[in-house]
Amino acid sequence: DGGITQSPKYLFRKEGQNVTLSCEQNLNHDAMYWYRQDPGQGLRLIYYSQIVNDFQKGDIAEGYSVSREKKESFPLTVTSAQKNPTAFYLCASSIDNGAPTDTQYFGPGTRLTVL
Amino acid sequence: AQSVTQLGSHVSVSEGALVLLRCNYSSSVPPYLFWYVQYPNQGLQLLLKYTSAATLVKGINGFEAEFKKSETSFHLTKPSAHMSDAAEYFCALNNAGNNRKLIWGLGTSLAVNP
Numbered sequence: 001d002g003g004i005t006q007s008p009k010y011l012f013r014k015e016g017q018n019v020t021l022s023c024e025q026n027l028n029h030d031a032m033y034w035y036r037q038d039p040g041q042g043l044r045l046i047y048y049s050q051i052v053n054d055f056q057k058g059d060i061a062e063g064y065s066v067s068r069e070k071k072e073s074f075p076l077t078v079t080s081a082q083k084n085p086t087a088f089y090l091c092a093s094s095i096d097n098g099a100p101t102d103t104q105y106f107g108p109g110t111r112l113t114v115l
Numbered sequence: 116a117q118s119v120t121q122l123g124s125h126v127s128v129s130e131g132a133l134v135l136l137r138c139n140y141s142s143s144v145p146p147y148l149f150w151y152v153q154y155p156n157q158g159l160q161l162l163l164k165y166t167s168a169a170t171l172v173k174g175i176n177g178f179e180a181e182f183k184k185s186e187t188s189f190h191l192t193k194p195s196a197h198m199s200d201a202a203e204y205f206c207a208l209n210n211a212g213n214n215r216k217l218i219w220g221l222g223t224s225l226a227v228n229p
Contacts, residue, residue, distance in 0.1 A: 004158075040124065042205065042221040043159075058216070090158055100147040100209040101166045104217065106158035 002027045004107035006091050011112045013078075013085070021076045021110045023091035031096035032074035033104060036060060037088040046089075049074055050096055078112065086114045117142045119208045121220035129228050134193040136223045138180075138206035141187065147209040148189040149217070150180055154202045162204075165189060176200070201227045 004025045013019045023032065034046040045058030049068040063082025068074055074093075078085045088111050092104040122137040140146050147166060151159040163174025170182045180191045191204060206220040 006158075040221065043219045045216060048216070088156075092159075101164060102209070103149070103161055103164060106151075106160070108158045109156070111156070 004091060004093055004105060006089075006107040006110050008110060009108065011110055013112065013114050015114055016080045018077055018079050019085075019112065021078065021089055021091075021112070023074045023076065023107060025072055025074075025091075025093045025105075025107075027093055027105065028071070029093035029095055029105075030071070031094045031102075032068070033092040033094075034058075034064070034066065034074070034076045035090040035092065037090055037109075043090065046076065085112055087112060117144075117146075117208055117210055117218050119206050119218050119220040121204075121206050121223050123223055124221065125224045125226070127226040127228060128196045130198055131195050134178075134191070134196045134200065134225065136191040136204050136206075136225065138189045138191065138220060139187055140189065140206075140208050142208060146189075148180075148182065149207040149209070150174065150178070150189075150191050151205045151207065152176075152202050153205065153222075159205065162191070196225075196227045198227050198229065201225055 007022045031050045033048040035043040044060050046064050047066045049055035065077045090109045091107040094102045094104045118141045120139045149164045150162040153159045162178050163172045165182045173179045178193045203222045203224050205222045208218040210216050
């Protein structure tokens with residue numbers, strides 16, 4: 001089955017530690033995205049990548065880093081510089097054919113809790 | 116500036132009643148609009164999208180939405196609510212510029228009462 005996988009589903013971290021969230025897709029999509037979701041705030045874009053070895057900051061990139069070494073993988077690192085990292089993190093991908101109807105498909109999410 | 120407003124952060128309906136979730140947009144260019152559904156502790160799933168081919172768009176699970184340019188709206192409806200429809204619903208607008216970022220509404224939580 002084609003899809004997007006995120007691991008782990010639940011993640012606990014101590015303050016001051018970096019943590020990396022995994023996102024893998026086998027849809028052969030060019031674009032990948034990371035969102036943060038907090039109650040009542042909808043989805044906020046952290047980073048996105050339209051091609052391997054290239055990525056752009058979204059609206060709330062501070063305290064986060066990403067890499068895109070392979071087309072199918074887009075890991076997100078939450079660094080100790082992120083002031084309030086407890087949230088639900090969603091990864092998405094899309095074909096990125098240049099059309100405004102390009103649809104983003106989402107993974108199941110990772111819930112990060114800082115203790 | 117482009118924006119999406121979802122009126123009503125919480126909507127409650129009885130099972131079998133009409134579901135109406137409101138989405139209004141602001142856009143200086145032709146909009147492309149999406150509705151997604153999110154069940155608790157899960158990712159988002161596409162319900163339907165407006166591509167300008169037709170103003171009435173049918174989606175999955177019996178949902179549909181009508182694009183009304185004069186009202187700058189793209190409201191989501193379902194004739195008869197089912198308990199399984201209880202979820203969070205998000206409306207999104209495509210920014211057709213080079214960065215291709217979606218602009219998201221804050222979501223509407225739908226509760227279905229027996």
